[in-house]
Amino acid sequence: MKILWNWLLEYCDLDRAMTAEQGAAALTKAGLEVEGLTDLGAGFSGVVVAEVVSKKPHPSADKLNIVSVITARGGEVTEVVCGAPNVPAPGRKVLWAQIGATLPGGMTLAAKPVKGVVSPGMLCSEVELAIGDDDDGIIVLAESDTTPLGAPAQVAVGVDDWMFEIKAPANRGDILGHVGMARELVSIVGGRVVLPNVDASAFTDVDAKVGFAVEIADATRCERYVARRIRGLAVAPAPRKMRQRLRNVGVRPINNLVDVTNYVMFELGQPLHAFDAAKLQHGKIVVRNAVAGSKFTTLDSVERTLVADDLLICDGATPVALAGVMGGLDSEVTSTTTDVLLESAGFTALGVRRTGRRLGLHSEASHRFERNVDPAMAEFASARAAFLLGQMGGQIAGEVVDANPAPRKLAPVVLRHARLHAIAGATFAADTAERILRQLGCTIEASTAAELTVTPPTHRFDLGREIDLIEEVLRLGGYDAVPDTIPRLRQAPALQAPDRQDVVRHALVQAGLSEAITFGFTSETRVQSLGLPPDDRRATSIPLKNPMSLDQAVMRTSLLPNLLGAVARNASFGEHDCALFEVGSVFLARPRDPSLGRDAGLADEQHMVVGVLSGKRPAQLAATTAWDVFDAKGFAERAIEAVSNAPVVSRATATVPYLHPGLAGELMVNGLVVGHFGEVHPAVRAKFGIDGPVFAFEIALAALPSAAPRQMTSIAKFPGTSRDISLLVDNSVPASRAAEVVAAQAHPLVQSIRVLEEFRDAKLPPGTKSMLYSISYRAADRTLTDADVETVHTALVKQLVQELGAQQR
Amino acid sequence: MSSPDSSSLIAQLDALAAQFEAAVAPLVDEQSIRAVQAQFLGKKGRVSELMKELPKVPPAERPAVGAATNRVKQAIETRVESKLQELASAALAADLARSIDVSLPARPAPAGHMHVLTQVRLESIAIFAELGFAVASGPQIDTDWHTFEALAMPKDHPARDMQDTFYIADDVVLRTHTSPVQIRTMLNQAPPIRIIAPGHVYRRDDDPTHSPMFTQLECLLVDEGISFADLKGVLLHYVRRFFARDLAIRLRPSYFPFVEPGAEVDMECSFCALPGAATANAWGQPLIRRDECRVCKGTGWVEIGGAGMVDPEVFAHVGIDSEKYTGFAFGMGIERMAMLRHGISDIKYYYEGDLRFLRQF
Numbered sequence A: 001m002k003i004l005w006n007w008l009l010e011y012c013d014l015d016r017a018m019t020a021e022q023g024a025a026a027l028t029k030a031g032l033e034v035e036g037l038t039d040l041g042a043g044f045s046g047v048v049v050a051e052v053v054s055k056k057p058h059p060s061a062d063k064l065n066i067v068s069v070i071t072a073r074g075g076e077v078t079e080v081v082c083g084a085p086n087v088p089a090p091g092r093k094v095l096w097a098q099i100g101a102t103l104p105g106g107m108t109l110a111a112k113p114v115k116g117v118v119s120p121g122m123l124c125s126e127v128e129l130a131i132g133d134d135d136d137g138i139i140v141l142a143e144s145d146t147t148p149l150g151a152p153a154q155v156a157v158g159v160d161d162w163m164f165e166i167k168a169p170a171n172r173g174d175i176l177g178h179v180g181m182a183r184e185l186v187s188i189v190g191g192r193v194v195l196p197n198v199d200a201s202a203f204t205d206v207d208a209k210v211g212f213a214v215e216i217a218d219a220t221r222c223e224r225y226v227a228r229r230i231r232g233l234a235v236a237p238a239p240r241k242m243r244q245r246l247r248n249v250g251v252r253p254i255n256n257l258v259d260v261t262n263y264v265m266f267e268l269g270q271p272l273h274a275f276d277a278a279k280l281q282h283g284k285i286v287v288r289n290a291v292a293g294s295k296f297t298t299l300d301s302v303e304r305t306l307v308a309d310d311l312l313i314c315d316g317a318t319p320v321a322l323a324g325v326m327g328g329l330d331s332e333v334t335s336t337t338t339d340v341l342l343e344s345a346g347f348t349a350l351g352v353r354r355t356g357r358r359l360g361l362h363s364e365a366s367h368r369f370e371r372n373v374d375p376a377m378a379e380f381a382s383a384r385a386a387f388l389l390g391q392m393g394g395q396i397a398g399e400v401v402d403a404n405p406a407p408r409k410l411a412p413v414v415l416r417h418a419r420l421h422a423i424a425g426a427t428f429a430a431d432t433a434e435r436i437l438r439q440l441g442c443t444i445e446a447s448t449a450a451e452l453t454v455t456p457p458t459h460r461f462d463l464g465r466e467i468d469l470i471e472e473v474l475r476l477g478g479y480d481a482v483p484d485t486i487p488r489l490r491q492a493p494a495l496q497a498p499d500r501q502d503v504v505r506h507a508l509v510q511a512g513l514s515e516a517i518t519f520g521f522t523s524e525t526r527v528q529s530l531g532l533p534p535d536d537r538r539a540t541s542i543p544l545k546n547p548m549s550l551d552q553a554v555m556r557t558s559l560l561p562n563l564l565g566a567v568a569r570n571a572s573f574g575e576h577d578c579a580l581f582e583v584g585s586v587f588l589a590r591p592r593d594p595s596l597g598r599d600a601g602l603a604d605e606q607h608m609v610v611g612v613l614s615g616k617r618p619a620q621l622a623a624t625t626a627w628d629v630f631d632a633k634g635f636a637e638r639a640i641e642a643v644s645n646a647p648v649v650s651r652a653t654a655t656v657p658y659l660h661p662g663l664a665g666e667l668m669v670n671g672l673v674v675g676h677f678g679e680v681h682p683a684v685r686a687k688f689g690i691d692g693p694v695f696a697f698e699i700a701l702a703a704l705p706s707a708a709p710r711q712m713t714s715i716a717k718f719p720g721t722s723r724d725i726s727l728l729v730d731n732s733v734p735a736s737r738a739a740e741v742v743a744a745q746a747h748p749l750v751q752s753i754r755v756l757e758e759f760r761d762a763k764l765p766p767g768t769k770s771m772l773y774s775i776s777y778r779a780a781d782r783t784l785t786d787a788d789v790e791t792v793h794t795a796l797v798k799q800l801v802q803e804l805g806a807q808q809r
Numbered sequence B: 001m002s003s004p005d006s007s008s009l010i011a012q013l014d015a016l017a018a019q020f021e022a023a024v025a026p027l028v029d030e031q032s033i034r035a036v037q038a039q040f041l042g043k044k045g046r047v048s049e050l051m052k053e054l055p056k057v058p059p060a061e062r063p064a065v066g067a068a069t070n071r072v073k074q075a076i077e078t079r080v081e082s083k084l085q086e087l088a089s090a091a092l093a094a095d096l097a098r099s100i101d102v103s104l105p106a107r108p109a110p111a112g113h114m115h116v117l118t119q120v121r122l123e124s125i126a127i128f129a130e131l132g133f134a135v136a137s138g139p140q141i142d143t144d145w146h147t148f149e150a151l152a153m154p155k156d157h158p159a160r161d162m163q164d165t166f167y168i169a170d171d172v173v174l175r176t177h178t179s180p181v182q183i184r185t186m187l188n189q190a191p192p193i194r195i196i197a198p199g200h201v202y203r204r205d206d207d208p209t210h211s212p213m214f215t216q217l218e219c220l221l222v223d224e225g226i227s228f229a230d231l232k233g234v235l236l237h238y239v240r241r242f243f244a245r246d247l248a249i250r251l252r253p254s255y256f257p258f259v260e261p262g263a264e265v266d267m268e269c270s271f272c273a274l275p276g277a278a279t280a281n282a283w284g285q286p287l288i289r290r291d292e293c294r295v296c297k298g299t300g301w302v303e304i305g306g307a308g309m310v311d312p313e314v315f316a317h318v319g320i321d322s323e324k325y326t327g328f329a330f331g332m333g334i335e336r337m338a339m340l341r342h343g344i345s346d347i348k349y350y351y352e353g354d355l356r357f358l359r360q361f
């Protein structure tokens, strides 16, 4: 919210004078963070208040005048050329930008001839000083203006001030006005609050009546309703300084009537509403809930359909305002209004918020009501507005209708000193809490050595509990007064399994891949880019109800699309060789599951690992060898082994829609599929604009078994030996088949079998390939003899030839 | 047949020595040298053949011949050793004559890069582990109840305006903070509770300092006798360990519905120092003058998160007795910590998968 420093100071009698910077620092330290501090008068300089002495026509231009001005009584008379149509009569004050003055936009004035007459500067309009939008003529100060001649123009127009942009806590409705902020400043630095003048007796017709009764149907929604009647008002612009203050806090001035209601709202935090009394027919204001489905046209000319929860202000039975949110079009004050019914009410917060949110209406008034406006302030604010309107010519009715069925009284709260000290971790002097709470306007009902009984002031709704008082004592006593301590560890932390996601991250980084982190949401186009069939759970993404863009409209169901996006993006920057992985969540839709209790509607969130390889492998000089499918397989196995420490078996698959049907495999641990690897389907990568092949792997972390800590196996004491075997087999026989055959024999002397070569050649019989394997043999208790090995090897070869349908070569 | 005299035999032995030298001189490998050695000194070698004549020598002269034989044998053996030595020296010299251009690039060892946010997260976990905090986690898509209501932010609470929320359904949201993990943990575990919960969170915000997804680190400690001073101590420990510098922290009163007293946490700027104070941090990284610092704009403070004492209303939602137990909680942005330590200028770099960024860490 915006607060003007000098405006604020009007309501403070501070124990010590402060600069704006000091004030900002004090407020910030007490939790009212001043996020911006603007010198409102910094836009121009060298512009002074001058009095018109005389004017005469310019000798050679019809529309120009030569205006004589002075900046001091009896001072030097200067002639300034002016083109404005509204040069005032002698004796009125204008704003003269002298030679050397700088104006908003950075222009510096020099003496310059205007149609042959040299003008020492210019007389300024609102637009030229960037303080308003009146461009029809120069600024002429009101006859009543008391700014001395020669004073800076900033003083005369009300921009000799600082604007604070304050981050107001959501629970502090009481500081959403300058008087409220003054109370806060006074509590922080010491002093007292000076309330504005409300003595309107000079403008009051004591016998005049309001002419309206007030009926509140539901006091839980409207705690108080004060009505005043002001007649005989001439709608005109408000005084310049009032208008300027409103502009400075971000409100466009309209006319004296509307401006006064806004001014009092920014002054006291109490929203007011002015009805054109001539447009009200029934002599009775009724505050009641709407009839569901009924229509009401707000003053922004929008017809709104209401629900029973909405609160209405009615003229008899006719709705005239949406309480606390927006007035109605039909009872709006206009430039011809002379007779006003002024509303100052206490609408309760939640109702205003519900209606405002439902209709998408947020106003300065609703913003305040949502944060709690003190009903105790309603009458004072009404009186203050009446006083200001009276000053502008209004006749105030002596009668005030004040419907205040059950004045709110805040309950006393007990503050235990021991609790204060326990929460703070520090002890305070015995009277500290009492002093601070009194400063805040609290009444100390009772004080013992152990506790205080405290009634907060009516505007501090937020002080209903002991902890609220403790916070106030700490806040104003200063958080800096609390020491820093390390909390005692009473119990060792619970057992924790290693985080599998981090285990995989470490393994893949060690293996040479780099980790990417991409957004959890993505576009539906990317989800569909994988070409998943409709019955695949990943084909149905979870949409956001209120996305910011189509690129972030749905939750990702696979990590692959965002990583392919990263590959494409890197390529566009000339980085064609990518080796990236991501470990993270994908979000799969699932039917509501009532057995999950509160979590019934949550997604099935699964942790996945995906890696992508494009371009070439790292090399010493020019990289020449491209990544291939077996790199993807190798990284995948490394990740799986890091988590599971179990052998990984692969077999071909042609059923993963986003992988090349001939260049893809399933990864299996203990007979269960845990992931896939292969070349990304050329049609899929083409959708991302990727030119070359991309190899990928993906692993479902939840599918992986956990590994116990690795156990050492004994180191062989005797040397082993190996025999090679070359087999001609059908192309359809997987290389891994030989290992399965050898494993099935489970011969104690056989250590391992390794593929040495896969050879395909036109000279071989069609449809066959030649496989070279090496089988290792070792005995734990002796050095093997040739004879030992020969017997086993011959048997194995025979088994292989038979089971693989092979010929030995 | 005349008996050979000793001088003739000795002369023949000497001639054998000369012949050996002639035979071995051109040889360049050990195998041929050993073969020639055997030709002369073997059991049927030429020296042995000659010695068959020895019995014919008069006994008085035999010792002289024997001595000559030993001398020649010795000479040949010595020559074999020296010849082998020469060969070894030549081979070593030839090997040492090789040279390369060491300025050519290295053959790359596997060089993957852990994302800087992961590095910061893991290091933060380790620092909090020193104080006994364990890691907890929760879903990124969470219920409105866990995310807001149980944290004292009912549906119509104005504080909800502070965090613009992505909705999945009316009662399901993308969590806007990691605080729902507090709720899940307190529902499942009795005090003492000491957890940190790092994780992705989402807000409808997108500008140079905000990203619609970012990473928070939540910390919660609930036990008997936990105070605001403990909150300060834990924060201070973390900040000092993470930045390897004796930095100060400052708590400023602030409002979050789920903590009271609540605070914004400021940390002394890690980039700069007052004139006359430290000129480098513990890593030797130079610090700039505070009045020239653009990170803290010369104020010396940077905001790193929100904190406070767990509000009794939150304890009521999770069934913890707020008279017996007190607790503190804080949350901070991991991106922010990474920015402050590594000088990262724009939050968007974290999520683009751009190798030019990832490779730097």
Ligand SMILES: [Zn+2]
Pocket (backbone or CB within 6 Å): B269, B270, B271, B272, B273, B290, B293, B294, B295, B296, B297, B298, B300, B301
């Ligand atoms: Zn700094």
